[in-house]
Amino acid sequence: MYERYLFSSTNLKAKATKFIDKAQWQWLADASYEDCVDWLKTTWYKPIVDQAPEIAFHQMLLDELSFLSRNLEETYLKLLVWDSWFHALRYRREGLKNPLIIFAEKMQWQFEKELLKTLEQIWSSRTSTTELKIDVLNLNVSFEYESSLKSENIRSFWKLRNQLLLLKLILRCKTLSLPCDELSKFEWFKTKDLIARPVEDWPSLVPSQLKEPLLRMIEGKDVDLAIRAELYRFAQRAFKTIVSGPEVLVYYFYHKLWEIEDLMSLLECKKNNVPKQVWQERMLKLNV
Numbered sequence: 001m002y003e004r005y006l007f008s009s010t011n012l013k014a015k016a017t018k019f020i021d022k023a024q025w026q027w028l029a030d031a032s033y034e035d036c037v038d039w040l041k042t043t044w045y046k047p048i049v050d051q052a053p054e055i056a057f058h059q060m061l062l063d064e065l066s067f068l069s070r071n072l073e074e075t076y077l078k079l080l081v082w083d084s085w086f087h088a089l090r091y092r093r094e095g096l097k098n099p100l101i102i103f104a105e106k107m108q109w110q111f112e113k114e115l116l117k118t119l120e121q122i123w124s125s126r127t128s129t130t131e132l133k134i135d136v137l138n139l140n141v142s143f144e145y146e147s148s149l150k151s152e153n154i155r156s157f158w159k160l161r162n163q164l165l166l167l168k169l170i171l172r173c174k175t176l177s178l179p180c181d182e183l184s185k186f187e188w189f190k191t192k193d194l195i196a197r198p199v200e201d202w203p204s205l206v207p208s209q210l211k212e213p214l215l216r217m218i219e220g221k222d223v224d225l226a227i228r229a230e231l232y233r234f235a236q237r238a239f240k241t242i243v244s245g246p247e248v249l250v251y252y253f254y255h256k257l258w259e260i261e262d263l264m265s266l267l268e269c270k271k272n273n274v275p276k277q278v279w280q281e282r283m284l285k286l287n288v
Contacts, residue, residue: 008071009248016252018044019259025285033270045263053264054091058099060260064253065103072249078112079145080253085119087257135169139186153238153247160234163188163210164227170194171217222282228258229288258284
């Protein structure tokens with residue numbers, strides 16, 4: 001395993017030095033839209049300013065997945081493609097075939113292709129329960145992926161991701177008075193107790209590593225940032241000390257994905273003159 005990933009791990013650790021540090025993120029937050037665009041043109045994020053957002057996002061996403069497909073074991077690559085669908089939802093192009101389905105076809109993944117098509121069909125139906133159906137399917141499939149992961153580090157990372165998404169979903173159902181019964185089958189923690197008890201009791205019912213992000217969710221902080229921040233901290237602790245292995249590739253992918261998302265959001269807000277205090281608290285590197 002070590003030897004298999006040595007070259008790609010070394011390569012990606014070198015590329016990871018190009019990730020934007022906190023000081024540069026602060027500069028971007030303070031800079032004008034025009035200065036941000038000029039700076040991005042000098043980086044590997046140039047497609048963000050050269051193309052329409054939905055095209056740029058999918059291009060950069062698929063470039064990374066194609067690169068990783070040369071070395072990353074299929075199980076982990078499928079996991080990344082599955083999760084990418086949810087990250088790419090904001091940039092979905094109506095009337096066009098989803099690029100992730102095209103990628104699955106290229107990889108000859110019949111089962112995964114059909115799963116992605118199912119997501120597309122549910123999303124296109126646009127009923128009052130669409131989001132809930134998609135979230136439940138996400139958790140069902142994610143649970144199956146979790147059991148197939150050989151790397152303990154990646155399995156722990158994926159389990160944390162699933163636990164946080166389940167907390168987000170239960171909290172949303174409780175807040176909006178939606179039925180939660182379908183969620184009780186997910187036993188990453190005391191799910192049935194959470195559903196039955198008031199939200200203020202929840203911190204005492206979840207594993208210790210979930211208490212801090214849960215409190216941020218309950219306090220009304222940005223839920224998606226709370227999830228990303230916890231996953232980022234986990235990746236920093238668990239993956240960065242590893243010299244070679246699939247963990248390095250997975251960590252690199254998520255770091256790049258989160259950075260692309262934040263850069264595109266930052267540019268959109270600056271272009272539309274959205275006040276800084278509205279969006280800067282959603283930027284990962286400015287808040288961890």
